[in-house]
Amino acid sequence: MSDSGDSDVSFVLYKERPEWRDVVPVREDDGPNPVVVIAHSEKFEDVYDYFRAILKSNEKSERALQLTKEAVELNPANYTVWQYRRDLLKALGTDLRSELDYVESVIRHSPKNYQVWHHRRVLVEWLKDPSLELELTGDALLQDPKNYHAWQHRQWVIKTFGLYDHEMEFVENLIVEDVRNNSAWNQRYFVVNNHLGWSDLNVQKEVCYALEKIKFIKNNESAWNYLRGVLLHDKRGLSGNAVVTNFCEELYRNKSVSHSPYLLAFMIDICDEAIKKGEISSLHGPERAIELCHALATKYDKIRCKYWNYVSEKFKKVKKELDEKAEKEKTELED
Template identity: 55%
Template sequence: MSDYSSDENDDYVLYKNRPEWSDITPLAQDDNEEPIVAIDYTENFKDCYDYFRAIVQKKEISERALELTQTAANLNPANYTVWQYRRDILKGLDKDLHEELEFVEKIILKQSKNYQVWHHRKVLVEWLKDPSKEKYLTEHVLSKDAKNYHAWQHRQWVIKTFKLYDGELDYVDLLLKDDIRNNSAWNQRYFVINNTTGFTEEVLRQEIEYTLSRIREITENESAWNYLRGLLLHDKAGLSNNTTVKAFVEELYESNNRSPFLLAIIVDMCLEQVGAGGGDSNYSAKRAVELCKDLMEKFDTVRANYWQHMLDSIGSESGEGTSGN
């Protein structure tokens, strides 16, 4: 199947001038007599979609209808009705779906943030039960935009549906080596472990060590800190009782590191200890108040209102002084 845009093709012939379409009466879009905002469609666009509406009304399943949907999809890849009707035709004509995969791949590589083209591909893969090209395609897209939501969504779907977890953590490692702040890659790491081994005691220990080593590289990396928090949700000891994490954060703090993410996790560790009735005097309401003030006034001023809110909450629960002034 060719890939072209009718607005860019000098040899393009309007459907109204094609003899094989002479039996079809085009159906114009109803924009009312006085539309609030009139869209200035190109002649090619209006011509194509007038004929598209006509064949949908007729429920025509034919080769020419399939070709028309190709033109319509190239003109507007985000049109849900075009893709749905195209799928009806593909089924009705029993077309080679591998050819369709090639067609939609070309559009995805040009329109990688378009939900409809990814959905169309997903349906094709479901019909074929063939995911063999999906990881490669998403890697191609992610090599140009490592945080493309649609590519990640498609990748997770195909991995989970067809159990394609092998090698995925190695791929995540490559992405993190390229950009350690890639939140999508951290999310994928969690997704893979959560759906394979799960966060057993040994896996949790390994992942905490891995994450702390990454944080040590760049302590201002919010993505790694968030991943650490996610890991500790699986730790029965809680946020403030993991000895490895406690030793790590206190070592950083004593070295005069004042990353807002470091201070924030210590605040939460303090609040967890206070909420549990104490037990570790190093994690007190008083310390939480001091750190919130530091965050509000010096280290995280962008979120000063949030830290003032935290101060007020701590004060109401513990009786500690909370004035930010």
């Protein structure tokens, strides 16, 4: 959708239409000293001059509704046009089903436009009918699996109308197709968090699911992040889940596999949690964390070496405090 194209050949300017002679167009006012003057086509200026005029007079008519359609085609992201169109729909008692069809066509041309998705949401709220939304968002996500607005609309529809029944299947298909699709992983978390719940059984099921996907691709940040999110709901935490810690250690010992920076970062988090819980061991202590930070800073994640060196310094301070405490306790025992 733009202000030029083949349709312009048959387009008649509003200022040349007899039925609009009663309307005085309102020119855009950029002030006496505009910083940047945007060059618009004659069609764009004509349509928006007349739109400003009906907005000013608050005209509620079929011709005004058609004018908003012209304005949307020229600039689908204009909030004022969409809001006035909604006012017109209410005032005129327009068939909202036909409006849904129209909005779908706009979405297909402008799928990442927040305003059109918001307009769609209002229509669904008015109709109290979400029956078309999963298919619509599904089609949009087939075109672009990471379309934020489509995901946002889908989550709203599912949560508002309780349409969870087949969502896990939908998400699973997306993850199978692209295991690095962070949006699909986020949707999986959304379904469990808002519908299935974080029972001990579900936590362990999701842990196992994430681990299986990590086995498939070790360097998949999305799966590692999902695992970390799931373990927030495990009363044992990151460091207390033996399945996870054993998996990480086995992966770390496998020299035939390049060390994933996400694996090492996860192991550092395990060490950090173990230290805070006072459950320090040779595998989950400051020395191990320092070793892992060094590996990341010098080999596996050199682009963020300053960050890992910073984290390492934190663990060195912890180690120093623990060493001083141990020395003090040893001295007191000897005395």
